[in-house]
Amino acid sequence: MIQIRNLTKVYGRRRALDGLDLTLGTGVTGLLGPNGAGKTTLLRCLATTLALSSGSIEAYGLDPANPVQRTALRRRLGYQPQDPGFYPHFTTFDLVDYVAILKEMTDRGRRHAEVRRVLGEVDLTDQARTRVRRLSGGMRQRLALAQALLGEPDLLILDEPTVGLDPEQRMLFRALVSRLGERRTVVLSTHQTEDVAALCERVVIMLAGRAVFDGTPRELASVAAGRVWLSEEAPVASRMFWRTADGRYRTLGERPPSAEAAVPGVEDGYLTLLGRDEEAAA
Ligand SMILES: Nc1ncnc2c1ncn2[C@@H]1O[C@H](COP(=O)(O)OP(=O)(O)OP(=O)(O)O)[C@@H](O)[C@H]1O
Known part of the structure; x- marks a missing residue:
């Protein structure tokens, strides 16, 4: 269970999040909202890559403002950023393996098995030896998802994960994320209302740093x-x-x-x- 209370994030004079309250449980929650509504800022706060200006987040009893608890929380989450900025000369396998090392997977054999597993999940097994710079946009997007899946995190944070996917991959993605959401918390941002209808149990609409709607796709x-x-x-x-x-x-x-x-x-x-x-x- 994740509790976000009165969360405010200010960049200079811009208030990207403005006293947001939200509770996230098991299942897939979609964040919809126009450009600049604060979706990425919220996801970055949840992923512990951005400090809050005020308010609090509590995830699985852990407070990301506390350095020790933040590390513990990072072990339990996977994050697919909007623009992951991968090293272009790495191969697909080596890149995911590198992230796995950063995630403290020390046993080489088990780590490599896990890297192969997540590449399989996103249908990139055949591209394992391809350098990142040679991947298509959609393949890079799937690579970004693969690294987020490492270690089967309890909390999966996906920022516009379906951008650049072709219709077939989008369908496979929806099936994968729906399956993942059966046992864990998945929160994703998207501009695709069809994604929300197809895979989210819950949809939160953000506008100017606040949640202006919170309900099921049917209610929306x-x-x-x-x-x-x-x-x-x-x-x-x-x-x-x-x-x-x-x-x-x-x-x-x-x-x-x-x-x-x-x-x-x-x-x-x-x-x-x-x-x-x-x-x-x-
Ligand atoms: N690093 C930053 N410095 C200054 N302002 C920022 C920064 N990041 C975001 N903002 C501003 O905060 C507001 C919220 O941005 P955010 O990226 O969270 O919106 P978003 O809902 O994810 O938008 P999009 O749908 O375009 O990705 C915007 O006004 C944006 O210009």
């Missing part, structure tokens, strides 16, 4: 109830609409002429919620 979708429409013609008077795969137009907001009601999804709920917030701020 229902925020847009009565505001989603399908029509044959483009709705000229609407601001928010897009073409769907069947050639019809999906509109969010007021009902366009001759449109029929559609079942709202996570994206509809998310956009509606953000629109409401803009209205409230205006």
Whole structure:
């Protein structure tokens, strides 16, 4: 169990997190929010790579502000940063092995077996001897996930893990993360509302350093109830609409002429919620 209380993080004069309260348990929680909402800052605080300005985090009874407890907590977490900045000349295997050494896996045989295991989990076994600079963007993304999986951490922190993955890899990723979330706490940030619908039991929407929504994907979708429409013609008077795969137009907001009601999804709920917030701020 992880308790985040009144967490504030200030960079100079910018308040990236503003008195955030959140509890995380077993399962997959998705963080959604516009650019600059504070998602990465929150994940870095959880990963103990960033000191808090005020407030507290308690994870498994450990306080990351205490150096000894911070080390203990680091042993129990895996972190996939947004931009891992890998050494380009390392091979895939050596890079993960290097992280495993940093994670104090001292027994060489067991460590190598663990490196092979995590490379297998992310489907990179065939690239074990490939240098990092020769990997595609999606492969690097999977490499970043592999190192986070080392040692089967209780807490898995993933910052935009699906960026750059092709549709097949995205599907494999969702299956893997769903499986991992059965036994541990997984928290991930994403801009992909389909990821949230497909793999998160819980979704937290962040805006200006606060959590403005906390519920299930279904509850988020229902925020847009009565505001989603399908029509044959483009709705000229609407601001928010897009073409769907069947050639019809999906509109969010007021009902366009001759449109029929559609079942709202996570994206509809998310956009509606953000629109409401803009209205409230205006
Ligand atoms: N090292 C830093 N120094 C100064 N300001 C920062 C720093 N890191 C983040 N910020 C600011 O803090 C705010 C929150 O940034 P953060 O990266 O946490 O947002 P985010 O929700 O992850 O955004 P994105 O979806 O674009 O990744 C932004 O206004 C950002 O400009």
